[in-house]
Amino acid sequence: MIYLMKKFKINFFRYSLNSILVNWPQKISIEISNDINSFCKVILNNPDVLEFRKGYCSLLIIFKSKIIDYNNVCDTLFEIHNNLQVDDINVVKKSIWEIPVCYEKQFSNDLDEYSKKISLPKEEIIQIHSSKIYYIHMYGFLPGFMYLGGLDSKLFLKRKNIPSRRVIKGSVAIGGTQTGIYPSNSPGGWYVIGNTPLNLFNTSNSTKPVIIPDANYIKFIPVSAEEYSFIEYSVKNLKYKLQKKDYND
């Protein structure tokens, strides 16, 4: 399948001695993400680039050394973006990765309170949450934390006034207009509605420590507490095989 490419207007901001912020139109959209991702792919091969940090609609390019001729670098970046070919875009097929989640009581500390606050029964929350697919815009907040797009607006709820001191690893939670998975124990202000037994961040892989690439989709698959234990066991023994399906627009 050939994906149609949409290019957006970009502008540059000198962020620090060795970094440049590239801004896309300030809104959250998969088309913008696609444009950023294809740009990133080319940028990463540049020997002067140390690394980049991605936002929903911006990109911070960090160079290995101080930027000497800022205008010249911007011109080059502008040209790279301008010359992106259809072939550069989305040549990698996107997948929908299946994340097993147990929504049962012992894994969903905040589900009762959340259910009351949004006035929806728990069963319906779980049904809505697990029927959608979510796009991974980028990683941030914590090592291996995915910024996901696609939460049903019926599930929106302002985050907790007082954050929990400790949200446990694997917690699947909702806060504001977003849903996400805590890849490690952390303080957090979102409502925990379930937990996944998967390890989403692997410190032994020093080139790509995340298991699921960004710019892909995930889907939450409800599992029972019994299935959860079984998956947890096979994850521990490195026998669990993450399931994925092809994504077609």
Next chain:
Amino acid sequence: MIEVLDSGYHITVQDLGRFGLSRYGVPSAGSMDYVSASNANSLVGNSRNETIFEITMMGGKFLFRDDISIAICGAIFDMSLNNKSIKNDFRIDIKKGDVLNFGKALKGFRVYLAISGGFKVQSVLNSTSFFENITSEPTVKKGDKFILLRKKKQKQVNFTNPEFIFNNKIEVFRGPEFNLIHKNDVKLLNEDCFVVSSNNRMGYFFENGLSVNNFSIITSPVIPGTIQLTPSGKMIALMRDGQVTGGYPRILQMNNNSLSVLSQKKQGDKIKFKLVDLA
């Protein structure tokens, strides 16, 4: 070998940080005060990126089980070697059995202990810098033992004036959302002193701030040194362990030298911003 007899208030192991993986949400980490860490490493012939101990606020006792040279730079601590007081910014020859003891920080907040030739710490994701959930431990513990590496000496690098970090001027560039702030607040930024209320390796917080506001941005990248403006008007200066993205306006940006200066401030200390152009 070096044995930790007392792990003090907060001791970590750092190099210059973890690079190349921030797009997976991995923070830089690394020495809070690059200037002092580099000075200490340079005094004992190490490379700038050599692993070093970062000792914060108070406490820390090290037993050396081998002869080795060390150097201590950064904050001025009440410290002693075998109960005899010692000073920063010198190369010190240690004999087997010597005990190095850190008391309270008298001036500044973070001190760096460099060991000639380095010591062994497992590198995780391209760096030895401790970070919770990445390295096996977030801090140095009592009883920890570190093997000396005795790497070849490096060419001497530049030594920065150690007084530099005790200044209270923080040079800052305009951040991408600087233009959101009101004229009166720009005046405040230029003229007022800001008082440190609390700090850790992730960020510095201030008692006073700018006007209450309702600015917000779509989650965007940040780096160590980014100063965010929260809706309450208070600012958060992101430090080495700070997260890689944020949703508050980025009004100012510090350079590495400013990060070093701020890293030496503690609760109650006053700083002044100095807006400079990024040229």
